[in-house]
Amino acid sequence: MDWDNPPAFVAQGIEYARQGWDIAQTWALSPAAWSQFAILVAAFLLAWLITRRLRPALARVLTPPEDQVHILARARRFLLLFLPLLLPLLAYVLTGIGENVTRSVFGSGAVIAFGQRLFLFLAVRALVRDIISDPFLKLLGRYVLIPVAALYVLNLLGPVTERLESTIVPLGNMSFDLLWLIKAVVAGAIAFWLGRWSNEQSATYIQSQEEMRPATRQLAAKAAEIAIFGAAFLVLMNFLGIPLTSLAVLGGAIGVGLGFGLQKIASNYISGLILLLEGQATVGDYVELDNGEAGTIVKTTARAMFLETFDGRWIVVPNEDFITTRVVNYSDQGSANRYEAPFSVSYDTDINLVPGIIEEAVSKLDFILQEPDGPDCELRAFGDSGVEFAVEFWVNGIDDGKNRFTPQVLFAIWNALKAHDIEIPFPQQVVHHKGLGTATPPGA
Structure with a gap:
């Protein structure tokens, strides 16, 4: 590098370094500067003593009981977060008082003004490090707020701002500064x-x-x-x-895009608004689609609804499908639904006793509703192996995948039949051998 003719940014840095060196020499040899240094130290020590006594008292006043959650308690907990700022802000205020004194006595206060800006920087640093907890705000404070405060301490914020403002970035027919x-x-x-x-x-x-x-x-x-x-x-x-008028061209382009390439997206968005207005389906509803898939709506967006099946799979269904196809909505949240549990008994059973036995056993289950109707056991058919029955019952909720309520009902049916010595048949076949004139059951 040619130090006799360095680049512009290097020359600017050297100039700032020379200015800083000159200021340091002036402060080192000036009685007024040493007086201001003494005031800075005194202000910091006084702020430290006040903070040491005041902070525990403020912590006791601002700390609410753990069981309080009302708005006043939340406000007190919020103020409690800012106690780390007490020391640098007190030092900043006391330094400001000292600056007024030094300017009235010595006619200058550059040293104490620098110290005051330094205390403000420490307050900003404590804010970012100890108080802000949100990851985004902490990132913004670390890479934006702290650098700006550092430039302010060094009295370089004005020159850096002017340099950024004078740097123009062209972008087609537009241009903007950094x-x-x-x-x-x-x-x-x-x-x-x-x-x-x-x-x-x-x-x-x-x-x-x-x-x-x-x-x-x-x-x-x-x-x-x-x-x-x-x-x-x-x-x-x-x-x-x-100006918002400059967005008119962009709005026109978006309109053309909706008319040609984004028809489905626009249709799904409008369908989502219709679903919300009419209340046909919402989060918590158990629905069955036209293709036979069923699940609980767990999330809605502007484009689609998310269904969770009983086996944990998620199905993304476009909102338009809820408008243009057949969708069975079994219930809103908390409504009653009717299901049935099939079973069969042996042909040797007195089938007139079965409905009463089963209805009494199912009624004892705590999740079975008696309104709008209690358990109802019906004769369905005379099957190949036994007499077929089914018990209908109402429950509050969804028997998703027939895995929530029906198994408990089937257990109750089994135990009730066994308690009354009623046989539950299994598939049987009778084989006839021609020429023998007798029928031999399998396994005989």
């Missing part, structure tokens, strides 16, 4: 985070309103999501100075 780009990225990230956080809070509040129908809650949550992110987008455009 400072605008950094602001756009940071503001967009913050707007998206605030929108996501607000959406989560509103969705949690809406879903907690149990007096509302599930479909109404889903619709309200979707409407709140659209409103929140729409408002965030408008605020971001206004902050960046982008």
